[in-house]
Amino acid sequence: MKAEPQAAAYRPDPKLLELADWLGDPVLSADFPMTKTRFRHDLHDASVGLGDLSAAAWEEHFGRFAPLSQNLPQPLALRYHGHQFRVYNPEIGDGRGFLFAQLRDAQGRLLDLGTKGSGRTPHSRSGDGRLTLKGGVREILATEMLETLGVNTSKTLSIIETGEELTRGDEPSPARSAVMVRLSHGHIRIGTFQRLLALEEPDHMAALVDYCLANFPGPPPPEDAPGRDEPAVQLMHQLVERMADLAASYMVAGFVHGVLNTDNMNITGESFDYGPWRWLPKWDQSFTAAYFDSSGLYAFGRQPEAIHWNCGQFAVALRLLADAPPLIAALERFGPLYMEAIARRWCWRMGVHSQDAETDAQLVAVCEQAMRSSGEQPDSFFYTHRGGQNARGALAEAFRNYKAVDDPHPYWTDNAPETMLIDEVETLWDAIAERDDWGPLNDKIAALRRMGEAHGTPPTPRGHITGDDRSN
Numbered sequence: 001m002k003a004e005p006q007a008a009a010y011r012p013d014p015k016l017l018e019l020a021d022w023l024g025d026p027v028l029s030a031d032f033p034m035t036k037t038r039f040r041h042d043l044h045d046a047s048v049g050l051g052d053l054s055a056a057a058w059e060e061h062f063g064r065f066a067p068l069s070q071n072l073p074q075p076l077a078l079r080y081h082g083h084q085f086r087v088y089n090p091e092i093g094d095g096r097g098f099l100f101a102q103l104r105d106a107q108g109r110l111l112d113l114g115t116k117g118s119g120r121t122p123h124s125r126s127g128d129g130r131l132t133l134k135g136g137v138r139e140i141l142a143t144e145m146l147e148t149l150g151v152n153t154s155k156t157l158s159i160i161e162t163g164e165e166l167t168r169g170d171e172p173s174p175a176r177s178a179v180m181v182r183l184s185h186g187h188i189r190i191g192t193f194q195r196l197l198a199l200e201e202p203d204h205m206a207a208l209v210d211y212c213l214a215n216f217p218g219p220p221p222p223e224d225a226p227g228r229d230e231p232a233v234q235l236m237h238q239l240v241e242r243m244a245d246l247a248a249s250y251m252v253a254g255f256v257h258g259v260l261n262t263d264n265m266n267i268t269g270e271s272f273d274y275g276p277w278r279w280l281p282k283w284d285q286s287f288t289a290a291y292f293d294s295s296g297l298y299a300f301g302r303q304p305e306a307i308h309w310n311c312g313q314f315a316v317a318l319r320l321l322a323d324a325p326p327l328i329a330a331l332e333r334f335g336p337l338y339m340e341a342i343a344r345r346w347c348w349r350m351g352v353h354s355q356d357a358e359t360d361a362q363l364v365a366v367c368e369q370a371m372r373s374s375g376e377q378p379d380s381f382f383y384t385h386r387g388g389q390n391a392r393g394a395l396a397e398a399f400r401n402y403k404a405v406d407d408p409h410p411y412w413t414d415n416a417p418e419t420m421l422i423d424e425v426e427t428l429w430d431a432i433a434e435r436d437d438w439g440p441l442n443d444k445i446a447a448l449r450r451m452g453e454a455h456g457t458p459p460t461p462r463g464h465i466t467g468d469d470r471s472n
Contacts, residue, residue, distance in 0.1 A: 067101075131179060133178040156180065188208065188266070190313060216238075251303065
């Protein structure tokens with residue numbers, strides 16, 4: 001059974017204020033015509049000590065952005081650069097969001113409350129700084145489904161409708177507006193480091209490396225790693241571990257992020273910022289999520305390559321502090337770590353106990369071939385064949401020596417698995433757009449959480465020190 005997030009006392013800890021003078025710009029929220037709570041995460045609000053906030057206080061803090069007690073006195077729009085579809089862009093940063101607060105959870109992890117749709121900032125350029133309500137609903141669905149499937153993802157904490165009419169080219173307009181609050185394990189991006197390289201600020205980069213090592217702790221590099229005592233090299237190793245695991249988790253989930261730019265890559269390896277995402281209708285390496293991805297750069301099967309390339313850009317940025325060979329040595333770990341993560345996560349989702357690396361890799365290969373040959377939708381494949389059930393031919397042979405996990409949850413006797421294909425997403429939105437009926441969305445969230453319970457405790461994300469290890 002999957003454990004629910006642990007309730008915690010409110011523990012404000014605005015650590016980023018130490019770097020705020022050169023890492024962010026103080027901003028104000030937009031003054032919205034109305035605030036009406038449409039979604040409040042009733043599990044994760046308590047995990048950071050906010051579960052007892054009244055409905056009115058919730059809207060005051062997460063719709064009007066009145067500061068939380070002993071926290072950031074004013075929101076910060078963070079500064080960063082990034083490669084967008086492999087083209088370097090120095091004209092980006094938090095353009096419709098900001099860092100609102102930082103706090104600790106029950107395990108002592110530092111968490112950020114960041115926004116989307118909270119208004120214009122110095123980095124907005126020609127944008128209006130707003131978020132459509134449909135965009136907010138899509139964020140809820142993405143994060144709920146990803147969490148269920150074991151992906152290390154940000155959490156959608158709050159969606160508040162704000163009463164404006166927005167004009168959008170990719171949605172029927174006028175579109176309803178909303179502001180979102182995201183609960184995330186940090187908001188420092190690869191693009192944050194790229195900006196410091198571009199500005200040639202080694203002292204600031206060294207301070208940012210120290211901040212990341214202190215607040216997002218991870219394991220040390222391997223004993224034989226060159227330069228393993230250098231902070232920049234240590235962070236590079238941690239990032240590679242985290243990103244290899246993130247790439248594997250996307251593939252096992254059958255998920256296509258759509259926009260894997262370096263400004264969308266969190267140093268903690270946590271997935272976030274869901275725009276044109278999709279789940280696979282079939283096992284197709286060339287499937288893309290973004291209509292504007294004409295070259296297929298971020299197609300499903302190219303996601304590991306894209307994330308590895310982003311790690312390479314991080315190594316380039318860290319050359320401001322470290323020599324190339326130790327950084328390259330860390331980058332070269334990506335492939336083996338990715339394969340290990342694929343096997344570990346595949347066995348978890350398949351409901352079998354892992355064997356050795358070679359046998360697990362063979363199981364993955366045979367399963368992929370079975371999906372390609374049959375055209376079966378991936379969620380259906382994992383559900384139908386969980387524990388090796390209903391396997392025939394080469395698939396049965398691949399499962400022959402695997403032991404199934406104990407699966408008593410009634411979810412596994414349902415007629416079909418939960419899915420998140422685009423037609424269902426549109427149907428859920430239609431109920432809201434046409435009738436203001438939030439019942440189907442709430443029912444879907446409950447069904448996804450039930451599926452998460454059935455899958456049990458997900459694989460632990462790699463590249464982190466958690467729990468009792470934190471003090472060692």
